[in-house]
Amino acid sequence: MEWWTWLIIAVVAVVVIIVIWYITAYNSFIKMKNSIEEAWATIDVYLKKRFDLIPNLVETVKGYAAHERGTLDEVTAARNSVASSATTEERLANENILSGTLRSLFAVAEAYPDLKANTNFLDLQNQLNMVETDLANARKYYNANVRMFNTKLETFPTRFIARKFNFTKQPMYEVENAAERENVKVQF
Numbered sequence: 001m002e003w004w005t006w007l008i009i010a011v012v013a014v015v016v017i018i019v020i021w022y023i024t025a026y027n028s029f030i031k032m033k034n035s036i037e038e039a040w041a042t043i044d045v046y047l048k049k050r051f052d053l054i055p056n057l058v059e060t061v062k063g064y065a066a067h068e069r070g071t072l073d074e075v076t077a078a079r080n081s082v083a084s085s086a087t088t089e090e091r092l093a094n095e096n097i098l099s100g101t102l103r104s105l106f107a108v109a110e111a112y113p114d115l116k117a118n119t120n121f122l123d124l125q126n127q128l129n130m131v132e133t134d135l136a137n138a139r140k141y142y143n144a145n146v147r148m149f150n151t152k153l154e155t156f157p158t159r160f161i162a163r164k165f166n167f168t169k170q171p172m173y174e175v176e177n178a179a180e181r182e183n184v185k186v187q188f
Helices: 003-064 069-083 088-110 113-117 119-154 158-164
Strands: none
Touching (some): 003 119, 069 088, 088 119, 119 158
């Protein structure tokens, strides 16, 4: 074989390798994007379950703590703001606010011994605690997928494929401000 035949074979081999890498990198972005969407859908399922439990919990607490209207109104308002969220970022922010108001609600409930002993309240509180645990795990799964996606998005050489197909950085699920990280204090 002539030298130019080997050159043609080498060029074709390099082109084939680049095309295969390109397809593989693109497909991995699609898989990661779908994993992020699946993780968000899982969070959404748990949020819906929590969303449905809140009215029952609020009504149970209302019967025992009628004068704690402000806290109950905050929980209801936070729940409604989650329902009206238009974007993922807005929903993340509103979910953080709702989590804070739920902590306030449980802190208020601690001040009422009869309420703490009420079977309905205990059952609702246990269900909500299970949902919150599942939500925390789902958020970790979501953030892990987002981290992997964003890392691949920003690293060389896959960043060129990301730019070409307009893949964009995804938001992490995180607590937005320091006040939401603190314990809730209830004083009478």
